[in-house]
Amino acid sequence: MRLLKQQIDQKHGSGFARLLPEEPEDMWHAYNLIQPTDILTARAYRRVTNEYGSGSVSSTRVPVDLTILVESTDFDVASGQLHVSGKVAAENTVVKLGAYHTLDLELQRYFKLEKGDGWDSVALEMLREACDTERKAELWAVVMGEGIANICLITEHQTILRQRVEVAVPKKRKGGLDGHEKGMQKFFSTTLDTLLRYLDLSSSSTNTSANSDKDKTVPLLLASPGFVATAFLQYIKTTATNANNKPLLALLPSILVAHSSSPHLHSLTEVLSSPAIMSKLSDTKYARETALMDTFYTLLRKDDGRAWYGPREVEHAVDRGAVGRGGGVLLISNALFRAQSVEERKRWVALVDRVREDGGGEVRVLSSLHESGRRLEGLGGVAAILTFPIEDIEDGEEEGGQGGSGGGEGDGEMII
């Protein structure tokens, strides 16, 4: 995203920013930036109906710059399209004030955003991140098992499941081995065909066609339990050699094979936290977030009172100043900032600000479209690693159940 113009008053956060989305990823940033009550101006096509004195009616599509007061946003992850709907807030020649319009933000077409209640710290942070011109890491990953493959694109801020391939592979059977081998071949060929369709090897880079200067091949990660990924790599090699597919041969060195414990997408977490992969991807946000979540889980398992999750618990901990300098980390999902209600959003922004300013702790906003963000969402969207243990965050209700657990072991007949 390119920042074309910025007029933001740092003190009270009033002002606007004019932005130009360049990549599909930018739509995701725009989705996170644009909130209800914001004022958004963008080019739109509006159908205008003219009624003449004679009673005849003609309608034309008129391009017009519309300013709307945002009421809701709708983001389609797969296609990367953002639709923002709201009431027209500024007078113009074709549309009445207060009429509803849905703006479809498009690539290479600028928009102007003015925050309804000012640009807060989180919004500014987002804006900075969105306009980061640094080369963004991208990674294609295929998480696969026997007969199932999830082809996904991992970007800085998103994990987008592009395609799920499912091919029925007969299991090994007495006298039916042929079926298994054939099924696997069919599965591999289907997966490779699908993958190549998305990779688009003919053009130098993946779907970032706008930036033709990026000609670095995107790494491809194959992960599976067992030997499926290895076998698939072998299959790719054989296919590439047999067909003398030059682009595919060129891709081969950038293929990584990793181990995952399941063919499902959420085992990407595990893949990306494995040391071999980490060393190659350490600069990506994803890997950092994943590592952080793992740390959190480890602390939680230790149960030493230093890891807490859930809105109330975390707020309590922040109040006590436990998320402070020297290891205190607040993990928060960006889904919370997209909350429809302004109060809700303010609550989280306030929490972030408190951690940053009062305690001096670290704040990590995790993308809800990444696996790490999903894990966090499971925990209520917010979690904290504390600098010192707090034992009794819960308000002491229903204590003292510990005694019961001892009895079950001897009986032999458990309820499960």
Next chain:
Amino acid sequence: MPSHHRAKNVAYDDDDVYSDEDYVEQEEDAHMTEEDKEQMRLGTIQVKEALGSTVTVSDKEIEESLWHYYYDVDKAVVYLKNKHTPKTAQPKKQKTTPVSRFDQAASAVSTSKQSITVSQPLPSIAYPLPYDSFSATDFWKDTPWLNVPLHRLGVITMEPKFPRGGLLGGSSSNPKPSKLAALAAARKKKQEEAKSVPPLTEADPNQKADSDSAVALLDKLRLNGKDKTTPTTPIPAPISMKQKPVERKFPIRTRSPSPPPAAKVSSNEKEATKQELSQAPIPIPDLRAIPSTFASTLCGIAPSPPKRQLLEDSFQLPYSTVPQFANTNPFAGPSPDDIVRNAQAKGKPVKKDANKTLTGDKLADSVSKMTVDDTKVKSKNLNVVEEFEKSNTKRMANFVVVGHVDHGKSTLMGRLLYDLKVISDRSIAKLRKEAETIGKSSFALAWVMDQTDEERSRGVTVDIATNYFETEKTRFTILDAPGHKDFIPNMIAGASQADFAVLVIDASTNSFESGLKGQTKEHALLVRSMGVQRLIIAVNKMDTIAWSEDRYNEITQQMAAFLTSASFSPKYLTFIPCAGLTGENVTKPLEMQQAPWYTGPTLLGALDTVSATLASHPLTKPLRITISDVFRGGIQNPVSITGRLDSGTCQVGDTLIAMPANETAVIKAIELEDQPVDWAVAGQISTLHLAGIDAVHLRPGDIVSHPSDPVKLASSFTAKILAFEHVLPMNVDVFRGRLSGEGKVQKLVAVLDKSTGEVVKKKVRIVKPGEVARVTVGLERVLPIEAGMRVILREGGLTVASGIVETVEKEGK
């Protein structure tokens, strides 16, 4: 290529010719093939039945007529009836108003023949020849080898003076007309007949002998017969051998050249047959001619040595002279079809009752619907539960073999199968050789179970291998599970089909200990949490530690302590020391000098003992089959599934519904241990061949049930779980048999007391290992999960928890 074509065509022609010759020769050699004889025998009996007591006809005549009509019983019956009920001319006229030309001709000929028979005494009637008088040996018995008396010498008929028509080749004296020629001749003849029916009847048969294209088979024969027999009447039997094929050949080889009349006749006859079947002796119109003059003449004119009459129409039934033959009438009882029909008729009311007890009337409805299904699989409507109880089959038991990787599960099972002679010496030798070539000779026995290339080259089991064996008391199904932690989903799939488990432990130093940290522990917990209570612990590789008693005791103590803590009941644990690679104490008991301290049973003995204590399966509950594999069962069975029946019963012809695809299918066939069966009951791992469904609708893990009581789909469920690891609100893989899906622990509802199930603590932040808790799990996609099912939650390669589903949230509709 054209030359090639030509060559090919020539070859075809040659083939034709040769086949003709072959055929002819065959007839010359043995007058009838076995098939013919059998057909004749059956036909005779059928004709007799059809004729009933109203008409008395000799066997010989029946056979003769059958021969002429080429075993067409109906026609023969009609013919015989016509022959023996003289007053049928009028009904025929009434009935056959739309008489075809052919019929006209035929009837005309027949009337003319009748007049002949009147003038001469009917030989066949006047001469009911004894049944056993026509054997060739009898006939030739008084004939010396050489110096055959003159009157017994064959008469060689003259070759026709005109150039022979028809096809080249063939050993027959009378040329076989080419098909075209035959057709043309037939047409010509028909035209003639149509033009002049009366003249034909008076025409000299000799004229027509050459234009032998056949109006009807009978006509043909008759004319020929007349032709030959008239000059040589005194010497009846020894007709030139060369002639026989001519007469024989035609009834067999040529079809009636005028199909429309034939069809007409046959339809008439079908009606007649129906009437006969309903056993109403209705006089059949005389559509058929009387026996050939040839036959009549032969029989009538040469009565003196009846035993020498070797009529080409008569033949010896095989074994007919043996006295037992008469007694063994295969048609004495009801036919197999009748048995089935009766059984169905009986079965229907029974089924209705069964339905009420089983699944209500809906099943009956679905069954009745099923009959109009285009797949047309007939249900036998068995009461499967009764059938099962009646069948009194051997006990059946499925067991899963679990344990840490490389502890010798597959090898032990390979040894078991080899020692029980399920696997032949030859195939073992072959495997040994293959294993040696890649330098893994010790894997030979494991390769009995590990059959894919990948498994063999890597030396680990990847997927469940199924095999069967039986002892005197029980039929076992082995489910050999993979030990590697990556393939735990497959192991879960196997364990979910098992009645009990065999836990294989490597006794050698360090192996046991590493296993106890690894999959020995995990597998034991998994099989326990899937409801397996009985466990045989095979302490394997005892040979590597020289059958040390101390080591064995150490292992058993440690394992017993661990397993009881994992809530296995000590009384259901059996420890067996054995050595899979060398085969000690697998099927053969130990020799004394090896381990004098051990006196217990062999592994096989333990399997038998344990299988005797298994609980029965829920037969009367609704059908649930978890598909473990979908495959192409062959050309006949494009869609086949295997899976264990968790509950209920099914039978061939049942309609099933597969969830979550919500598609119905019909069971075409059921196989159990590679044997076709009519039904399957809970506990069995069956192969179902399905019809009326595409394979894309079936996936491993799907559940198949009857449409009357289908399994519901759940989008989330609440389960009582036993945690093996820390349980947080997190992403998990949900396993149920082959079924695996993505899910998410949404809410930790409460921690429960282990033995009473009471809520100990609400507002749970984390469930620690060993705790029992109630959690809500949301599913990414709807899965067929029901209350009472056992699920396993895994995350990041670890089994997090196992549990029983308490309530399910239905699909959001």
